[in-house]
Amino acid sequence: MAVSVDEAVSTGPARDNPPPARRFGGRGRSVLEIALLTVLAVVMLFPVLWMIETSIKENRDVYAIPAKFFDFDVTMAHFRDVFVAPDGGRSALSVSFLNSVVVAGVSTVLATVLGVPAAWAYSRFGMKAKKDQLFFILSTRFMPPVVVVIPIFLMYRQVGLIDSKLGLILIYAAYNVPFTIWMMKGFVDEVPAEYEDAAMLDGYTRLQAFWKFTLPLLVPGIAATAVFALIFSWNEFVFAIFLTSSDDVRTAPPAIAGLIGGTTVDWGLVAAASVVFALPVLIFAYLVRKHLVAGVTLGAVRR
Amino acid sequence: MSDPVPLTTDDPGQVASATPPARGRSRRLGDRGLAVAFVSPALLLLLAMSVFPLLWALYLSFTDYSATRGGPANFVGFGNYTAILTSAQVHTRALTTLVYVVGAVSLQTVLGFAIAYLISRRTHGRGLLTTLFLVPMMLSPVVVGLFWRFMLDAQFGVINSMLGSVGLGQVEWLTRQRTALVSLIVVDTWQWTPFIMLIALAGLTAVPRYLYEAASIDRASEWFRFRTITLPLVWPLLLIAVLFRAIEAFRLFDLVYILTSGGPGVSTETLSFHVYKVAFLGFNTGTASAYGILMVLVVVVLTQLYLRYLNKLKEG
Numbered sequence: 001m002a003v004s005v006d007e008a009v010s011t012g013p014a015r016d017n018p019p020p021a022r023r024f025g026g027r028g029r030s031v032l033e034i035a036l037l038t039v040l041a042v043v044m045l046f047p048v049l050w051m052i053e054t055s056i057k058e059n060r061d062v063y064a065i066p067a068k069f070f071d072f073d074v075t076m077a078h079f080r081d082v083f084v085a086p087d088g089g090r091s092a093l094s095v096s097f098l099n100s101v102v103v104a105g106v107s108t109v110l111a112t113v114l115g116v117p118a119a120w121a122y123s124r125f126g127m128k129a130k131k132d133q134l135f136f137i138l139s140t141r142f143m144p145p146v147v148v149v150i151p152i153f154l155m156y157r158q159v160g161l162i163d164s165k166l167g168l169i170l171i172y173a174a175y176n177v178p179f180t181i182w183m184m185k186g187f188v189d190e191v192p193a194e195y196e197d198a199a200m201l202d203g204y205t206r207l208q209a210f211w212k213f214t215l216p217l218l219v220p221g222i223a224a225t226a227v228f229a230l231i232f233s234w235n236e237f238v239f240a241i242f243l244t245s246s247d248d249v250r251t252a253p254p255a256i257a258g259l260i261g262g263t264t265v266d267w268g269l270v271a272a273a274s275v276v277f278a279l280p281v282l283i284f285a286y287l288v289r290k291h292l293v294a295g296v297t298l299g300a301v302r303r
Numbered sequence: 304m305s306d307p308v309p310l311t312t313d314d315p316g317q318v319a320s321a322t323p324p325a326r327g328r329s330r331r332l333g334d335r336g337l338a339v340a341f342v343s344p345a346l347l348l349l350l351a352m353s354v355f356p357l358l359w360a361l362y363l364s365f366t367d368y369s370a371t372r373g374g375p376a377n378f379v380g381f382g383n384y385t386a387i388l389t390s391a392q393v394h395t396r397a398l399t400t401l402v403y404v405v406g407a408v409s410l411q412t413v414l415g416f417a418i419a420y421l422i423s424r425r426t427h428g429r430g431l432l433t434t435l436f437l438v439p440m441m442l443s444p445v446v447v448g449l450f451w452r453f454m455l456d457a458q459f460g461v462i463n464s465m466l467g468s469v470g471l472g473q474v475e476w477l478t479r480q481r482t483a484l485v486s487l488i489v490v491d492t493w494q495w496t497p498f499i500m501l502i503a504l505a506g507l508t509a510v511p512r513y514l515y516e517a518a519s520i521d522r523a524s525e526w527f528r529f530r531t532i533t534l535p536l537v538w539p540l541l542l543i544a545v546l547f548r549a550i551e552a553f554r555l556f557d558l559v560y561i562l563t564s565g566g567p568g569v570s571t572e573t574l575s576f577h578v579y580k581v582a583f584l585g586f587n588t589g590t591a592s593a594y595g596i597l598m599v600l601v602v603v604v605l606t607q608l609y610l611r612y613l614n615k616l617k618e619g
Contacts, residue, residue, distance in 0.1 A: 037421045040414075041435055047493065048438055050461055051450050067464035114348060117341035125338040133346075135610060140353040142606050144554035146575045147595030150582045151356035151363070154370060174352030177345050206337055235443035237557040242583065253445040257561055260449060267453050274446040285441040289434060293505045296440075296498060297547060 055079065055271035062268050078272035092247045093273055096255035100277075103165055103251055104233035107172035111229050114173070115180025116222055120210060122181065123188035124196070134182070138298065141178035145238040153242060163245050171239050176229040183228070183299025187221030188214070224291040225299075227284045234281060252277050357599070364593035371586040383593035393577070393594075400573045403484065404552045407491040412545055414492065415499025416537075422500075423507040433504065440497040448561030451490045452477065480570040483563050487571050490562060491555070495548060502544040506537035539616045546609040550602060574598060 053072075054062055056079075061072035085091040121127075122134065152171060153162070161167035191214050199209035234252075241254040250258075256273050259266065288295060364383055368376035387393050422432050439447065454461050455476035463473045476486045510533060518528045556575040559565060565572035565580070572580075578598065582591035 033421055033424060037418070037425070037432065040418055040421075041432065044436055044439060044493070044496070047447075047450055047454060048442075050454060051446075054453070063459045065459050065464065066468055067459070067461040114345040118345040121338040121341035125334060127338060127342075133342075135606075137346075137349065138610070139603055139606050140349050142550055142554075142602050143353065143357070144556070144575055144578075144595070144598050144602060146554070146556045146579050146582075147360070147598050148353070148356060150578075150588065150591055150595060151359040152352070154363075154588070155356055155359065170348075171352055174348050177348055181345060206334055231441065235445075237443065237445050237560075253443055256449065257445050260452070260561075265453075270449055270453070274450060278442050278446055281441050281443070282438065285437065286434070289437075292437065292501055296501065297543070 051271050051274055054267060055275045057268060059266075059268055078268040079276070081266075081269050082273050082276055093252070093255055095247060096250050096252045097276070099165060099249060100234060100252040103168045103172065104230050107169045107176065107233050108226050108229045110169065110173040111176035111180050112222060112226050115177045115225075116184050116218070118177075119181045119184030120188050120214065120218075123185050124193060134185075137178045137181055141175065141298065149239055149242045152239070156243060162243060163249050165249055167243055168240060168249075168251065171243070172233040172236065175236075175239075176232060179232070179298050180225050180229060183225045183294060184218070184221060186294060186299040187218055187225075191217050221291075224288045224295065227288045228291075228295040231281055231284055357596075360592040360595055363589050364596050366589045368589045368592075369586050370582075370588045376589070379589070383590045384597070386590065387594055387597065393574075395569065396572055396574050396577045399484065399569075399571065400553065400575075403488060403491075403555075403571075403573060404549055406488045407495070407552055408545060408548045410488065411492045411496040411499050411548065412541070415496045415501075415544075416503045416541065418496065419500045419503035419507055420533075422504060433501070436500055437497045439494045440501075442494070444494070444557040445561055447490065447494050448558050451486070451493070452562055455486055477563055478567050480567055483567060483571045487559065487562060491552065491558060494558075495551075498548065499541070499544050502540055503537060506540035507533065510536045539612065543609065543612055543616065546605065546612065550605045550609065553605070554598070554602065 053069075056074050056076065057068075058073040058075050058077075061068050064072075081091065083091055083094045122130065127133065156162045156167050161170070195213050195217075196206065196209040199213050200206060204212065236251075237253040237257070240251045241257070244250045244254065247255075252273075256270065256277060259270050259273065285292075363376065365378060365380060366376035367379050367382075418436060422429055422436075425432070455463075457463060457473065457475045457478065460476070462476065467473060474482055476482050514532050515528060518532060523531075554575055555573060556579065559571055559573055559576045560579075563571040565576045574594075575598070578591055578594050581587050581594060585591075
């Protein structure tokens with residue numbers, strides 16, 4: 001029983017599931033099912049469409065009562081405001097987007113560099129209390145962030161990592177390493193160990209065998225895992241808001257959340273910033289759609 | 304999860320083996336060295352960023368330390384723990400969290416499974432549908448929270464606008480005690496139904512087709528087929544999804560922070576949000592730490608359950 005989402009997403013002809021019961025008016029039933037699916041899809045997608053619509057509406061249409069669905073004036077002003085400050089310079093939001101790119105990118109590289117070799121070692125070697133080690137690694141991932149952030153806050157204050165990108169990078173890497181190890185272990189398990197044995201019979205060392213033969217086969221898996229780590233770091237909010245305070249360091253989630261601090265909220269700007277922020281994630285998610293099940297369950301459900 | 308087969312065939316004990324014993328031994332030592340070298344950096348990072356802070360929190364949980372007051376931490380034994388476990392406030396928060404977790408997770412399980420079932424019966428457009436349904440799950444909780452806050456706004460929110468146009472009254476979604484918790488459950492369900500759907504769909508598509516064919520030869524009814532074939536085969540996987548969601552929902556913080564800030568009053572204040580208030584608004588670091596340790600214990604128990612079912616599933 002394969003549980004990779006390959007099947008879930010592909011539309012291959014061989015994978016048609018339960019044949020619809022054509023015996024009792026299968027057609028009417030099928031129409032009903034399609035109608036139900038359409039309604040559900042519209043309900044699920046409506047908030048996203050409404051966000052996109054709001055981001056291109058003139059302000060007076062944003063606050064129109066009753067809400068305007070179609071006849072509104074289109075403007076790109078909100079998107080300009082996301083990137084350009086009122087005085088013409090770079091806006092605080094655009095700086096925060098850049099910070100997000102740096103923090104999410106570097107922490108992902110770090111988590112990958114630490115996690116992939118560890119996953120390989122856990123997959124290939126017998127180790128003392130291996131199951132306990134793996135459980136310990138997974139459990140760190142499940143700790144409530146708001147609980148961990150208290151001692152991390154105190155620790156960072158001691159060593160001067162408060163309000164620094166490095167601080168965020170380290171905590172995100174630590175948060176992503178368990179995920180990387182668990183997901184990559186699944187990918188490594190699928191590469192036969194015999195490849196390495198054969199390489200070693202040919203005179204390569206174990207390290208060379210890993211580097212030259214196994215690693216290249218793991219590249220698609222590494223890419224998928226890295227994208228998930230990237231999405232986690234990109235969307236993360238709790239650590240970001242408690243461990244940073246200045247505009248130069250702050251990442252996008254707390255910066256966007258900061259837009260609703262005042263008495264009046266510029267919802268057009270919030271919508272535009274949200275759209276800009278969500279775009280990379282949706283693109284990345286599309287790239288790893290085949291690995292979605294493995295990714296969202298830390299690679300645990302995948303055989 | 305199976306232990307790896309011994310890879311080195313040259314056992315040093317066998318003198319007759321083709322390779323000299325010394326080489327076998329060195330290779331084995333090399334393997335161990337490599338394993339340590341590959342695993343320890345990751346473990347060191349986790350020790351520094353997870354275990355050490357947690358031990359620190361454990362220590363603080365037995366003291367009356369306050370992050371703003373500074374000064375020395377006085378040892379108070381289990382004082383913080385008994386205070387939390389007997390506090391009526393905490394009991395209310397626990398009940399709120401329970402209502403929220405049970406409400407949200409059961410709602411998204413039913414909905415997610417229903418959507419997955421409907422999609423799995425389609426031959427065409429399955430990939431497109433799946434991808435579309437997955438969008439909410441990928442968004443940041445900040446974006447989701449902000450956007451629902453806008454849509455649920457009592458004055459110009461689109462939800463009330465639509466309710467008004469079909470002749471229903473206006474609801475103050477986020478400013479009334481009962482509806483605020485309902486709103487929280489609805490938003491969480493909106494974001495995470497795709498998660499259950501995705502896993503259920505993976506399970507549904509993996510049910511071998513011949514089982515259905517055999518059943519239809521026996522002229523089994525649709526409902527019978529669903530109850531005796533589909534459900535039992537998808538159930539273990541669905542249970543994993545539910546456990547996973549329960550863990551995530553239990554530690555939910557960001558959505559509460561953005562959507563309601565725990566209000567009105569304390570009607571949407573979950574345990575996670577309460578910890579934050581104790582730690583960062585009240586600055587009772589010691590109490591907050593004890594609180595956090597208790598929450599971690601709950602999560603560890605849930606994780607154990609999660610892993611147990613996972614292992615059962617893998618063996619089965």
